[in-house]
Amino acid sequence: MVYSLLCTRENSADFVLSGSPLPFLGIHFMLITEGLNETAFRIIAAGEILTTTVDLAQVYDLSAGGSFDFLARATFSLAELDSTAITKTFLVESNTITAIVDGSEAAAAQQADASRDMHSLIKDIGCSDDQMAMLNAAREFCRERAHAAYYTASEPDSPAFSKVREFFKDESKMARDKIAEFFATTYWDCDTPFVEGGRHFCSDCSDYPVVAYADTARGRAGYCPIYFEFDAQNEGCHDADRPHVLMHELSHLFAGTTDTVYGYENLIKLSSSQALNNADTYAHFAKGKSLDGRREQGVANGLYSCA
Numbered sequence: 001m002v003y004s005l006l007c008t009r010e011n012s013a014d015f016v017l018s019g020s021p022l023p024f025l026g027i028h029f030m031l032i033t034e035g036l037n038e039t040a041f042r043i044i045a046a047g048e049i050l051t052t053t054v055d056l057a058q059v060y061d062l063s064a065g066g067s068f069d070f071l072a073r074a075t076f077s078l079a080e081l082d083s084t085a086i087t088k089t090f091l092v093e094s095n096t097i098t099a100i101v102d103g104s105e106a107a108a109a110q111q112a113d114a115s116r117d118m119h120s121l122i123k124d125i126g127c128s129d130d131q132m133a134m135l136n137a138a139r140e141f142c143r144e145r146a147h148a149a150y151y152t153a154s155e156p157d158s159p160a161f162s163k164v165r166e167f168f169k170d171e172s173k174m175a176r177d178k179i180a181e182f183f184a185t186t187y188w189d190c191d192t193p194f195v196e197g198g199r200h201f202c203s204d205c206s207d208y209p210v211v212a213y214a215d216t217a218r219g220r221a222g223y224c225p226i227y228f229e230f231d232a233q234n235e236g237c238h239d240a241d242r243p244h245v246l247m248h249e250l251s252h253l254f255a256g257t258t259d260t261v262y263g264y265e266n267l268i269k270l271s272s273s274q275a276l277n278n279a280d281t282y283a284h285f286a287k288g289k290s291l292d293g294r295r296e297q298g299v300a301n302g303l304y305s306c307a
């Protein structure tokens with residue numbers, strides 16, 4: 001069987017440094033997974049080996065130098081030949097490799113990477129008035145969802161507490177604190193109107209199958225033209241909309257998540273440690289609807305379960 005592989009560019013793998021975990025300083029791109037054209041894929045023949053190179057010194061601060069252990073985790077999305085519909089997603093994890101790093105060389109590599117703002121894909125080109133209005137409309141849903149998700153994760157008596165187990169597979173105090181902390185931070189970020197020059201900006205990445213991205217080193221989220229074609233909001237339990245994407249990007253910035261998998265049908269299969277570090281898990285968890293009645297009273301009091 002010959003498959004074609006969805007090319008994920010710079011974020012084709014997450015490298016995990018063991019010992020003292022280091023924060024990822026690269027860019028998480030959110031890719032579209034439907035309506036892709038052929039250029040987004042790479043055809044791989046049976047037995048073919050694909051090679052890619054990632055400069056770890058550009059996406060982690062290795063300037064302390066010394067010995068580092070690391071391994072690569074990657075998610076592959078596959079379509080069958082002559083199709084652009086993704087039929088299979090699977091995770092791979094490498095063995096652990098130990099490398100001796102020259103701290104000053106690593107620091108120089110990171111400096112060189114500081115020029116990446118010139119890269120058109122991640123350039124802030126400014127939002128139009130319409131785009132900023134759309135981002136602010138998403139922000140208001142984000143605030144409401146964050147409030148409800150915070151309540152649900154914090155309160156074992158909340159009506160939709162079973163959603164914590166469904167999405168994160170872990171109801172321990174430690175897990176709930178991590179989830180609640182993210183939604184509290186997100187609530188406050190989404191409580192303040194977005195303005196030009198702030199954390200959220202618009203980017204011309206229309207040549208790429210990218211919806212939005214999080215620049216973790218700079219604490220900023222960029223939105224591509226495709227983002228503004230998403231629903232302003234929708235009622236589907238497991239369907240993405242603009243507030244969903246916004247919350248997904250914020251989870252990279254505030255909770256240090258990665259993109260292990262997209263979509264409810266995939267994220268529901270993750271282990272608890274994978275789920276707690278997967279961006280889409282937070283965004284989908286928060287997409288339950290506020291309990292009716294209480295919303296009218298100005299209190300988005302938890303989520304209710306979607307069938």
Ligand SMILES: [Zn+2]
Nearest residue numbers: 028030259279
């Ligand atoms: Zn992402």
